[in-house]
Amino acid sequence: MARINSQGNHENPFKGNNLVRLGWFLIAAYLVYSFNAMGLEWTRIVEGLGHANALLDRMFPPNFSRWELLLSGLAESLEIAIIASITGIILSLFFGLFSARNLMPNWISIPMRGLIALCRTFHPVIIAILFVKSVGFGALAGILTLVVASIGFIAKLFAEAIEEISLKQVEAVRATGAGFASVILFAVMPQVFARFIGFATYQLDSNLRNSTMVGIVGAGGLGGTLFSAFQRFDYDFVSAILITIIAIIMIGEFLSNIVRRIFS
Template identity: 90%
Template sequence: MARLTPNNQYEDPFKASWLIRFAWLSVAAYLAYSFNAMGLEWERIQQGLGQAGILLDRMFPPNFSRWELLLSGLAESLEIAVIASITGIVLSLFFGLFSARNLMPNWISIPMRGLIALCRTFHPVIIAILFVKSVGFGALAGILTLVVASIGFIAKLFAEAIEEISLKQVEAVRATGAGFVSVILFSVMPQVFARFIGFSTYQLDSNLRNSTMVGIVGAGGLGGTLFSAFQRFDYDFVAAILITIIAIIMVGEFLSNIVRRIFS
């Protein structure tokens, strides 16, 4: 928003300078270089659009005849998402609390923040590959992957929410002689509980999506069924799987909105 100068004139918030012009030119030059280095040409895009049309033509109408296989993979994905979300939410409560710099000394909060940052460093697919190599194919690798992803997201935001609370309530509860647990339950959690529920429902929604994605690398769930269908060029069954995933995500979004309204 423009602001008034001492002469009662509005200052241009978008006034240019040579530094800003040079920065924009550098970005434009780098984009042009990147397009050329990666061989991104309009002919390739046109060819890809043509192949996409052929793929879509082979995907429709969807084939739901193997509904038992579809439901089996879907049930496993839901189980992976729910178990991983609940486990990740519970662990994030403690991780986020111990990472809050306004409640914990540095010798506790700094290592915990480093651990949370480590959980957020890699994409879930990379983590899933590591767990598949460690514990083998199946749902366990998917659950461990999504637990790590949940901690990386929820614990970080929960710690930041705790750091923004009013310390007056904390001091008031401490003045009554309450212990550490009572301070957390009666002064910290009431201020951040609604936000924590929001973080948790969002992560559950994210885990529903990621539970199908990690299955592609062997971590269980509907992703494995989807990958097998692609390998068999069974595109009408692929369409059925994708429609099912979309339906589950929409239902999850609807339920998460209800939960947010209840606790907001």
């Protein structure tokens, strides 16, 4: 909201100065340098649009004739996402509690925060490659990958939500002589449970998407089927797989909205 000065005029909330102008100039100069350094040209974009048009012509109409293969990959992706989400949510509940600085001493919260930060350091595809090398191809690598991703997201936000709670309720429950578990159940969780459900439903939605992505590197699920279809230049089947993925994500979004409304 713009402020009003003593003369009754609106003040510009985005006042500029030489330092800000210099910063914008440096950003613009770096963008120009980056475009030139990477050889980005408008002609390549125009040519790419032509290739994309040819690709779309080969993708439509989608081919659902191999629906058994499609459903098999889809079922595995759903199993990976659900198992990983439930496991990651349960672990994140404890990791978030132990990393909250207003509830735990530094010798507990600092190592836990470091572990959570490590879980979200790498992209899920990189983590999937590491697990594929460790436990082999298949759904187990995908589940472990998404568990790590879930901890990195939910535990961090859950810990931050706990640190924002009112400590008056915590002190009131402690004054009754209640133990640590009772304090968590009756003073902490009622204040953050709705937000935790929101984090969990969002991560489930994210895991549904990522379960197809990690399959591209051999971690099971529909991603492996998609990658094989691309390798065979079977673009009409690729289109069928992509439409199925979009439908599943839309259904997941609809269900997550219902869950959030119930617990909000």
